[in-house]
Amino acid sequence: MPQSEYVTSIRSRIGTDFLLLPGVTAVIRQHDRFLLARHAHSGSWSLIGGAVEPGEEPAEALHREVLEETGARVRIRGIVGAYGGEPMMVTYPNGDRVGYITTAFDCELLGDAVADGEELREIGWFDRDTIHGLDxxxxxxxxIADVARPRA
Structure with a gap:
């Protein structure tokens, strides 16, 4: 999906300078396996997600992002947690620097998922041990570790 009108508007004023954005992450799992996606911009594997648009509820953004990127729907089982900081900072190939603050949702996949071929190169199911060996x-x-932790 191309950059949103909101981000494009900000970028027209700040160029590639650092931009902090709210995001959502789908932790789609079946038992001990997780659905990961290889992203086109980096070639790395990650969870599926993206930015929250102005006026959009985080859960709505999650459903939209999963549908846009995989053609699939999910059922949200709960919130895993909120994440940010240095690990969530990205520099895109065009030089845009972004830091995401993401809300991760525990999800169940409803139907089949296929990589969109634009943002995602491929998707696959992986167990925890296999994930540790991936780029x-x-x-x-x-x-992923937080999904397994008991909730207080």
Missing amino acids: RRNWIDRV
Whole structure:
């Protein structure tokens, strides 16, 4: 999906300078396996998600992002946590620097998912041990570990 009108508007004023954005992350899992996506811009594996648009509820953004990127729908089971900081900072190939503050949602996949071919090169199911061997965004390790932690 191309850059949103909102981000394009900000970028027209600040260029490639650092921009902090709210995001959402879908932790789509079946038992001990997680659905990951290889992203076109980096070639790395990560969880599926994206930015929250102005006026959009985070859960709405999550459903929109998963549908846009995989053609699939999900059922939200709960919130895993909120994440940010250095691990969530990205410099895109065009030089745009972004830091995301993401809300990660525990999700169940409803139907089949296929990589969109634009943002995602491919998707696949992986267990925790296999994930540790992938070229991945390392912040996902914390999110995946938090899914298994008992809630207080």
